[in-house]
Amino acid sequence: MSPVSHRSVGARVAHQADRAWRGLRLAVARVDPRERALPDFVVIGAQKAGTSSLYGQLSAHPSVMPALRKEIHHFDRAPASPGRYRGWFPRRAALDRVARRTGRGITGEATPFYLCHPAVPGRMRAVLPDVRLIAVLRDPVARAISGYHHAVRVGDETRPIEVALDPSATEALPPATDVAWYDAPDCPLRLHGYLARGRYAEQLERWFSAYPRGQVLVIDSDALRGGRVPDAVLEFLDLPGSGPAEVPDRNVGAYAAPASELEAGLREYFRPHDARLASLLGVELSWTT
Numbered sequence: 001m002s003p004v005s006h007r008s009v010g011a012r013v014a015h016q017a018d019r020a021w022r023g024l025r026l027a028v029a030r031v032d033p034r035e036r037a038l039p040d041f042v043v044i045g046a047q048k049a050g051t052s053s054l055y056g057q058l059s060a061h062p063s064v065m066p067a068l069r070k071e072i073h074h075f076d077r078a079p080a081s082p083g084r085y086r087g088w089f090p091r092r093a094a095l096d097r098v099a100r101r102t103g104r105g106i107t108g109e110a111t112p113f114y115l116c117h118p119a120v121p122g123r124m125r126a127v128l129p130d131v132r133l134i135a136v137l138r139d140p141v142a143r144a145i146s147g148y149h150h151a152v153r154v155g156d157e158t159r160p161i162e163v164a165l166d167p168s169a170t171e172a173l174p175p176a177t178d179v180a181w182y183d184a185p186d187c188p189l190r191l192h193g194y195l196a197r198g199r200y201a202e203q204l205e206r207w208f209s210a211y212p213r214g215q216v217l218v219i220d221s222d223a224l225r226g227g228r229v230p231d232a233v234l235e236f237l238d239l240p241g242s243g244p245a246e247v248p249d250r251n252v253g254a255y256a257a258p259a260s261e262l263e264a265g266l267r268e269y270f271r272p273h274d275a276r277l278a279s280l281l282g283v284e285l286s287w288t289t
Contacts, residue, residue: 033083037092039067041108041132041237042124044207045115047197048146049138050221055110057229063102063239065090067109075124076117077183082127103240113190116203118176119183121210132237133211138221139287140198140273141266147194156191162262167269170195195269201276208280222286
């Protein structure tokens with residue numbers, strides 16, 4: 001996979017959005033960062049696997065105070081100061097009030113690109129050694145197709161789906177040491193990466209090397225279909241109660257089903273990666289059985 005030579009429409013939109021947030025970041029910076037909490041949890045991915053739905057469900061829980069925005073992208077770009085990162089989260093005094101009222105008060109963020117960026121586990125470990133991590137995994141074939149249609153909608157993709165998702169055209173990613181490539185706003189893995197993002201085992205292995213297994217919860221996206229925070233997530237985050245009332249799914253797109261030949265080719269491409277994932281986790285997921 002070679003880097004793109006020009007900034008795509010989607011990358012320009014992301015750049016403009018970052019500029020729009022600049023005023024908010026400056027306002028946030030006026031508050032002493034030492035007064036603010038660091039996140040108790042981070043949803044690290046995967047993209048188009050239900051992270052927005054899960055974060056919305058968690059944000060509606062009475063014991064959770066969300067960050068100022070869902071995706072902060074602190075660890076998947078050239079590192080900024082920890083103080084700036086704290087600025088996105090509630091004041092510790094506010095979380096203490098929530099804890100007195102509900103029995104627990106926590107905050108967190110959700111940036112799906114964290115899962116597949118090779119430098120993020122180490123960067124995050126240096127700042128958040130005790131954080132609890134949640135990885136939501138979706139059938140990689142369905143995830144790739146959904147990711148393609150998302151890229152089309154935001155203007156990052158013009159190729160036919162058969163070309164963009166052709167397994168035979170997939171190239172190797174640069175080595176993990178090429179951090180500048182992965183940090184770039186127009187990094188092809190960030191903008192496309194339809195197949196690479198679905199190779200979950202190689203991504204999780206990096207996280208398991210940086211964090212104890214007990215700090216990483218891996219859930220199947222099928223567990224989010226009830227519209228409530230899954231019990232496994234409530235238990236993992238020590239959240240009281242059964243979660244809020246049903247929260248509608250977010251970022252759900254509609255599109256035509258792909259040709260059966262394309263889907264069969266993708267299924268074959270992911271077969272060894274899915275087997276590696278099942279071996280790593282010691283369990284079968286909904287699409288690996």
